[in-house]
Amino acid sequence: MPNPSQLRAAALTVTAVLLAAWSTGCGSDSKNEDLTAQKLSWKECPAPSESEGGGSAPSPLPGGTEWQCATLKAPLDWADPKGDTIGLALIRAKTSGDASKRIGSLIFNFGGPGGSGVTTLPAFGKDYAALRTRYDLVSFDPRGVGRSAGVECEDDQQLDKYFQQDATPDDAAETQDLLRNTKTFNAACEKNSGKVLPHVRTTDAARDMDLMRQVLGDDKLHYFGISYGTELGGVYAHLFPKNVGRAVFDGVVDPTQNPEQSSLGQAKGFQLALDNFADDCTSKVEDCPIGDTAQDVKDRIAKLLKDLETKPIPGIFPRELTQTAATNGIAQSLYSKDFWEYLTEGLQQAYDGDGKVLMLLSDSMNGRNENGTYSNITAANISINCADDKPRYTADFVRSKLPEFRSASPLFGDYLAWGMVSCTDWAVPGAADHPDVSAPGAAPILVVGNTGDPATPYEGARKMVDALGKGVGVELTYKGQGHGAYDSKNKCVQGAVNGYLLQGTVPSAGTVCS
Numbered sequence: 001m002p003n004p005s006q007l008r009a010a011a012l013t014v015t016a017v018l019l020a021a022w023s024t025g026c027g028s029d030s031k032n033e034d035l036t037a038q039k040l041s042w043k044e045c046p047a048p049s050e051s052e053g054g055g056s057a058p059s060p061l062p063g064g065t066e067w068q069c070a071t072l073k074a075p076l077d078w079a080d081p082k083g084d085t086i087g088l089a090l091i092r093a094k095t096s097g098d099a100s101k102r103i104g105s106l107i108f109n110f111g112g113p114g115g116s117g118v119t120t121l122p123a124f125g126k127d128y129a130a131l132r133t134r135y136d137l138v139s140f141d142p143r144g145v146g147r148s149a150g151v152e153c154e155d156d157q158q159l160d161k162y163f164q165q166d167a168t169p170d171d172a173a174e175t176q177d178l179l180r181n182t183k184t185f186n187a188a189c190e191k192n193s194g195k196v197l198p199h200v201r202t203t204d205a206a207r208d209m210d211l212m213r214q215v216l217g218d219d220k221l222h223y224f225g226i227s228y229g230t231e232l233g234g235v236y237a238h239l240f241p242k243n244v245g246r247a248v249f250d251g252v253v254d255p256t257q258n259p260e261q262s263s264l265g266q267a268k269g270f271q272l273a274l275d276n277f278a279d280d281c282t283s284k285v286e287d288c289p290i291g292d293t294a295q296d297v298k299d300r301i302a303k304l305l306k307d308l309e310t311k312p313i314p315g316i317f318p319r320e321l322t323q324t325a326a327t328n329g330i331a332q333s334l335y336s337k338d339f340w341e342y343l344t345e346g347l348q349q350a351y352d353g354d355g356k357v358l359m360l361l362s363d364s365m366n367g368r369n370e371n372g373t374y375s376n377i378t379a380a381n382i383s384i385n386c387a388d389d390k391p392r393y394t395a396d397f398v399r400s401k402l403p404e405f406r407s408a409s410p411l412f413g414d415y416l417a418w419g420m421v422s423c424t425d426w427a428v429p430g431a432a433d434h435p436d437v438s439a440p441g442a443a444p445i446l447v448v449g450n451t452g453d454p455a456t457p458y459e460g461a462r463k464m465v466d467a468l469g470k471g472v473g474v475e476l477t478y479k480g481q482g483h484g485a486y487d488s489k490n491k492c493v494q495g496a497v498n499g500y501l502l503q504g505t506v507p508s509a510g511t512v513c514s
Helices: 004-010 117-128 156-164 172-193 202-216 228-239 259-283 294-310 323-333 338-349 354-365 375-390 395-408 413-423 459-468 491-503
Strands: 066-073 083-092 104-109 134-139 220-228 244-250 445-450 473-478 511-513
Touching: 004 117, 004 413, 066 202, 083 117, 104 117, 104 202, 104 228, 117 134, 117 156, 117 338, 117 375, 156 323, 156 354, 156 491, 172 375, 202 220, 202 228, 202 395, 220 228, 228 244, 228 459, 244 491, 259 323, 259 338, 259 395, 294 323, 294 338, 294 413, 323 338, 323 413, 375 413, 395 413, 445 459, 445 491, 459 473, 473 491, 491 511
Parallel strands: 104 134, 104 220, 220 244, 244 445, 445 473, 473 511
Antiparallel strands: 066 083, 083 134
């Protein structure tokens, strides 16, 4: 059985930090201060707090390079750049190569939104060894995340209840419970973090990155964005097209979709990933332990979830594995083909009345640690999405869309449809229906789409290329499984990405890797 530390280390969306690292009043007054002239004080990185996942400080990279951490001062409100400031947590590993061949800093955002780059980059740092030959590897906790004015909503005990609720109501009473719980959660965010909520939009984070570029001493922003990080990168390119250096988008968000369209696309994407998982299990030489045919595998999963709605099974004491937790755990396992063995084991055990593995997977998705503490990934995710997204969906609207969502995914349709009410009653109005990523005049951006991606379906890569504008986006296709492509370690994908970032060699548009 996988242990919690294995799941946390493997997760593509690594958990963020609960503790806010900003003082009363959101920091100092920056009047008459040029924030672009600030000097970063790089120091040894501290050990992660319990809300970061616990454990020891980041281990040195192979060869002995130590991770260094610093805090960047940024305006709380970019419309008032001389007003209050917040601290943004940064981490770096200096280049391993010849200083004369150093290109600059390569800034990573691993997605979410809500994922902590300070936690994630060390977990995957060795995978970027080739890139470190010419770059300092840099990441950060975006505003609202972890130690960067982290949003706080409900406490750990409240979050346990929040994640155990029925997220797919079947009648009026269950619908009212869901709406009431959502309203309570959102009110807690406003109460505990009201001052920062209006300032966690993706446009704010993009402006932070340009400040970061200047303070790091780079003429251009060299960037590697994954998942939501591709949206952040696209918004940066729109706001600062002339400042774009060498950039890669991997696991690409469709920038043309509103939240409803995005949720529907995810329903189709997760269903495709589940289909591929079932096909893989039943096509091997050895017997598939969770079904005789691919359809049998999916039918048994559907029956399990139906049974769990009325009869939860033991999970991780004292919590039970509910229908919602099981669905969440299954979704988490589809982010990476490396997780499929955990899903198979979890389903086997669940059929025997033991929900531990699926609960571990669900906890990994939600940012829950072994000792019952949570990161702020859920609070940050909802806060950033609700600040970005203008539409506010009602229960009646969701009910009208259920047939379409169920057609897209019998398993995940209801779950993703009802998720659209998360911004109902949010304190801050959303900015737009979808982000603007048009970037005329920007340098080429390599856009990598994965045909088997559940979370950011493959079609989004082409939409991103078109939206960036003529001569900017360059599409590369990976015929694989899981969320993103570079992390698959496919030699073709990594060769193309490394070739561009290290040598400036732009692959031919339409290149296909398999």
